[in-house]
Amino acid sequence: MEATASMLTHESNSFPKCVEEPFVTILFTCFCITVSKESHAYNKGRTLVVSKIPLPNYRADLDEWHGSTQQEIHMSTEIQRRVGSILANSKEDVPAAESIGASSQARPQLLPIGEMRNSKSPLALDALKERINIELRDEQHKGRDTPSSKEMLGLRETLPAYKLKHEFLKAVKNNQVLVVSGETGCGKTTQLPQFIIEEEIESLRGTECNIICTQPRRISAISVASRISSERGENLGETVGYQIRLEAKRSEKTRLLFCTTGVLLRRLVHEPELIGVSHILVDEIHERGINEDFLIIILRDLLPHRPDLRLILMSATINAEMFSKYFGNAPIIHIPGFTFPVAEVFLEDLLEKSCYNIKSDSINFSGNSRRRRQMDQKKDTLTELFEEVDIDSHFKAYRSSTRRSLDAWSPSQLDLSLVEATIEYVCQYERDGAILVFLTGWDEISKLLDKIKSNSFLGNSNKFLLLPLHGSMPTINQREIFERPPSNMRKIVIATNIAESSITINDVVFVIDCGKAKETSYDALNKLACLLPSWISKASALQRRGRAGRVQPGVCYRLYPRIIYDAMPQYQLPEILRTLLQELCLNIKSLQLGNIASFLAKALQPPDPLSVQNAIDLLKIIGALDDTEELTPLGHHLCSLPVDPNIGKMLLLASIFQCLDPALTIAAALAHRDPFVLPLNRKEEADEAKRSFAGDSYSDHIALLRAFEAWQHAKRNGRERQFCWENFLSPITLQMMEDMRNQFCRLLSDIGFLNKGRGLKEYNVYSEDVEMVCAILCAGLYPNVLQCKRRGKRTAFYSKEVGQGLDQHIRLCFAPFWWNLLASQTGEGIEMLGGYLHFSASKSVLQLIQKLRWELDKLLQRKIEDPELDIPSEGKGVVAAAIELLNNPNVKQHTNRRGRS
Numbered sequence: 001m002e003a004t005a006s007m008l009t010h011e012s013n014s015f016p017k018c019v020e021e022p023f024v025t026i027l028f029t030c031f032c033i034t035v036s037k038e039s040h041a042y043n044k045g046r047t048l049v050v051s052k053i054p055l056p057n058y059r060a061d062l063d064e065w066h067g068s069t070q071q072e073i074h075m076s077t078e079i080q081r082r083v084g085s086i087l088a089n090s091k092e093d094v095p096a097a098e099s100i101g102a103s104s105q106a107r108p109q110l111l112p113i114g115e116m117r118n119s120k121s122p123l124a125l126d127a128l129k130e131r132i133n134i135e136l137r138d139e140q141h142k143g144r145d146t147p148s149s150k151e152m153l154g155l156r157e158t159l160p161a162y163k164l165k166h167e168f169l170k171a172v173k174n175n176q177v178l179v180v181s182g183e184t185g186c187g188k189t190t191q192l193p194q195f196i197i198e199e200e201i202e203s204l205r206g207t208e209c210n211i212i213c214t215q216p217r218r219i220s221a222i223s224v225a226s227r228i229s230s231e232r233g234e235n236l237g238e239t240v241g242y243q244i245r246l247e248a249k250r251s252e253k254t255r256l257l258f259c260t261t262g263v264l265l266r267r268l269v270h271e272p273e274l275i276g277v278s279h280i281l282v283d284e285i286h287e288r289g290i291n292e293d294f295l296i297i298i299l300r301d302l303l304p305h306r307p308d309l310r311l312i313l314m315s316a317t318i319n320a321e322m323f324s325k326y327f328g329n330a331p332i333i334h335i336p337g338f339t340f341p342v343a344e345v346f347l348e349d350l351l352e353k354s355c356y357n358i359k360s361d362s363i364n365f366s367g368n369s370r371r372r373r374q375m376d377q378k379k380d381t382l383t384e385l386f387e388e389v390d391i392d393s394h395f396k397a398y399r400s401s402t403r404r405s406l407d408a409w410s411p412s413q414l415d416l417s418l419v420e421a422t423i424e425y426v427c428q429y430e431r432d433g434a435i436l437v438f439l440t441g442w443d444e445i446s447k448l449l450d451k452i453k454s455n456s457f458l459g460n461s462n463k464f465l466l467l468p469l470h471g472s473m474p475t476i477n478q479r480e481i482f483e484r485p486p487s488n489m490r491k492i493v494i495a496t497n498i499a500e501s502s503i504t505i506n507d508v509v510f511v512i513d514c515g516k517a518k519e520t521s522y523d524a525l526n527k528l529a530c531l532l533p534s535w536i537s538k539a540s541a542l543q544r545r546g547r548a549g550r551v552q553p554g555v556c557y558r559l560y561p562r563i564i565y566d567a568m569p570q571y572q573l574p575e576i577l578r579t580l581l582q583e584l585c586l587n588i589k590s591l592q593l594g595n596i597a598s599f600l601a602k603a604l605q606p607p608d609p610l611s612v613q614n615a616i617d618l619l620k621i622i623g624a625l626d627d628t629e630e631l632t633p634l635g636h637h638l639c640s641l642p643v644d645p646n647i648g649k650m651l652l653l654a655s656i657f658q659c660l661d662p663a664l665t666i667a668a669a670l671a672h673r674d675p676f677v678l679p680l681n682r683k684e685e686a687d688e689a690k691r692s693f694a695g696d697s698y699s700d701h702i703a704l705l706r707a708f709e710a711w712q713h714a715k716r717n718g719r720e721r722q723f724c725w726e727n728f729l730s731p732i733t734l735q736m737m738e739d740m741r742n743q744f745c746r747l748l749s750d751i752g753f754l755n756k757g758r759g760l761k762e763y764n765v766y767s768e769d770v771e772m773v774c775a776i777l778c779a780g781l782y783p784n785v786l787q788c789k790r791r792g793k794r795t796a797f798y799s800k801e802v803g804q805g806l807d808q809h810i811r812l813c814f815a816p817f818w819w820n821l822l823a824s825q826t827g828e829g830i831e832m833l834g835g836y837l838h839f840s841a842s843k844s845v846l847q848l849i850q851k852l853r854w855e856l857d858k859l860l861q862r863k864i865e866d867p868e869l870d871i872p873s874e875g876k877g878v879v880a881a882a883i884e885l886l887n888n889p890n891v892k893q894h895t896n897r898r899g900r901s
C-alpha cells in the first residue's frame, strides 16, 4: 500500500466558487476543517479521497497509514538505473543563464516607415522623411475631402472637445503630462488622439509622430480605431490602427495605434524606454484598473528619461487632482459632457407605470419576505440601507401594488424576470431603437437569453435580434453589436460592464441597468479572493446611462430604487487594492522594475504590504520566483501567459508532459466555473450523476473531465440538450469551457508551447494516464495541500498555517509534487513549504530526482532563449523519466512514524 494524499478533490483558494460540491467538503482557508460526521476519507492508491458518502468496497484495515508522518521515497536500483540512463541521454548543452534577457521575441518597432530603415546616408534619410511627411499630409487632406468624412466633420465640430482643440494642443505642446477630465460623450476618446495626429501630420512631423492610446478593453480599442479611421476618410489599419492580444490591424503607415493596456505593458518588456513613441494617451483611468495603475507608475519613472515624450491621462469623471498631484501638479483640462437628453426611470417609477408585480415567492428569491431575508443574509451597506427603509412612508406617493412590489424586491438578488419584463415593456410601449442591457456576467446573460427565447412575445426572432456581449467572446462576435439590424427588427444587446465606456453603439436608445457588476475582492488575512456581483459606483452608473443618448435622446431604466442610486459610492475601490497581485508581481519582474514591494509602494494608492507579501510568497512556492525574488525559467514563461499563474503552470507542464487535453478542461473549469448544477430539490440525483462520471477515481476533477468529454460526444451526435438535462450539467458553462480551452490553446501556441500545425496528438500522448493528469493537477493547484489527521473516528484537515506544532500525522505522496522546482534538498531528503512537507530518500534517489528537476528547468531555460525550441522532441527525456517514476509500481513511499514535533 502506498502512502496517500494528492488532493484530487479540492478547490484552490485562487479560484473560489460558490457552488457547493456534492462529495467534497475541503475548503482552503488557513483553518483546520474537520470533516463532518457523515464524511469519510479513504486511501485510493496514491490518492486520498474525501467523500460525504461511504464508498463501495472500503476496507478500513487498509487505512493504516493514518497517523503517519515523514515519507520515505524508495526506488529499486533497477528503476534508478533506467531513469538515470534516460536522463543521461538527454542533451547537456545548458545555455548560460545571463542570456535570458536577450530574447529573440523582440517586436518590430513602429517606426521608421519601411523605406527609411534601408536608407543609408543622413542626407538621403532627411530627404526621404520630408517626402513621406508631405505624402502623409496630402493623404490627410484627401481623406478629409471625402463626402462621408465631411459629413462626420460636421458632427465632430458639435462635440464639446472640438471647442477646446486649440487649448488642448497648446497644453500638450507645453507640458510633458496633461490630465484631461472629460464628461461622458464630450469626444475625448475619438477626438483628442485625432487632434494630435492631425496636427502632427499637418505640421509635416508625420514621420516622427507615433501615438499610442491605451484602452482597458479589446472591444473599445477596435471600435474607437475604426470610428477614427472613418472620420479621417481612411481604411482601418492605415494611419490609424489597433493591436490587441493575438489580433492587430496596423501597417507601417500607422501613426496612431489603439491598444489594450496589457499590450503596451508587454511591449515595455522589450522596449523599456519606448524609443520612437511620441505621445501616450491612457484612457479611462478613472476605472482604476490594475493595468492602468501599474502603467502609470512605470510611465512616471520613464518621463525623466524621455523628456520628449508626452503623456495624456484621460478619463470620464475622475478625481483629476489626485492624478495631477501624482504627476507633480500636471495641468488639468476639463471638458463638459455632451449627450442628448437621457431620461432616468428608477425602479419605483418603472413599477408604477408598467404595473409589473414583483412576487416575493418568485423563483429568484430564496426567502419569503423582506424581514426573513433581512435575517438570513450577509449584507452590503446599500442593501442594508434599503431594507431599513419603511416602504409605506418612503414611497407613500406610489400605488399600493408598487409598494408591495418594492417590499418583495430583493436588493441582494438579481431578478431576471424583472429584467425580462422591462425589455418587454420597452418593446411594447416605447419608440423604436436598440436596447442595451447591463447584467453582471455570462451566467445571467445566458439565463436571460433563455428566458427571452421562450417568451411568447420577445421570442420572435424575426422581430428581435438578441446579441450577448461578454469579455470572453471572440472579438469577431463582439463586433456584431455595432451593426444595424434590418429596419423591422429591434436589436437587444445583453452585456456585462464591458459595454460601459468608450464604445458607441449608435442605435442604442434604451439602457437597462441592473446596478451591479462582478467585482474581485481579496482578503489578505485569509488569502481568499472572490469574484462577486457588487453594486456599481455612481461613476459607472453615469457611464451606463451615457451609452444611450449619444446620437439621439434616450431613456435609462434603473432596476433599483433611487435611494440606492443616491447612496452609491462616487468611485469604485481601485482594483489594485482588491485583487490578487501574483500576475502583477510577475509583470514587475519581467519588466525588470526591481524589488516588488518597493515598486508597488510607489503606486497612486499602494496595496496592503501583506497582500504584496502573500503574492510574492505564492510565486516563490509555485517556483516562479527564486529566493532572491528573481524570475525562474518557469516564471519567465508564466509572464507571457496572461492567466492566473497556477493555471498557467498547469498548462505549461501539461504541454510538456503531453497530457494537454485534460489539463485544458480542468483549467477551463477552474478559471470559469464547475459545469455541474445542483438543483435544490434534486440534489441527490445530481450527486449521483456526478459520482457516476467520477467512477472509481472519486474525484471531482476527473468527474468534470469525463462529463466534458461525454458532452462533446453528445454534441457531435446532436443530443447535447438531452444529455445536459439528464446529467445535471449546464450547457452554457460547458460551451464557455470549450471557448476557454480554445483561448488557452491560442495562448500556448502564441508563446511557442504548442504547434497546432503539427496536430494535437503529440501533446496528448499521456492524456489517458490518470497518474500523469493528477500530477499535473497537483502541480497547478500546489501549494493548496492539506494534512489529514485521524482524530478518533474523525479525519481532520490542517493547512500549513495551523499544522505545525501539532501531531504530525501526515499522509503525503511525493509523486505529484516533484514538479516543484524549488523544493529544497536537505542532507536527508526533500522539503517543501519550509519543511511542512518532508520526504526522505537515499542519496542516489535524491540525486536522481534532483537531476530530473534540473532537466525540466533546463528545458524551460532553453525555451526562453530559443522560442522555436520544439518541446515535444526536446523534452522527450524528461517526460520519459517522469513516466517511469510515476507509473512504476516499484517506486514506493514508506512511512516513518515520528512523535510529537
Ligand SMILES: Nc1ncnc2c1ncn2[C@@H]1O[C@H](COP(=O)(O)OP(=O)(O)OP(=O)(O)O)[C@@H](O)[C@H]1O
Residues within 6 Å of the ligand: 159, 182, 183, 184, 185, 186, 187, 188, 189, 190, 191, 227, 315, 316, 338, 501, 502, 503, 504, 505, 506, 543, 546, 549, 550, 551
Ligand atoms: N461609432 C459611432 N457612431 C456614431 N457616433 C459616434 C460613434 N463614435 C462616437 N460617436 C459620437 O461621438 C461622441 C463622442 O464619442 P467619444 O467616444 O469620443 O466620447 P467620450 O467623451 O470618450 O465618451 P465616453 O467617456 O462616454 O465614452 C459620441 O457621443 C457620439 O455622438
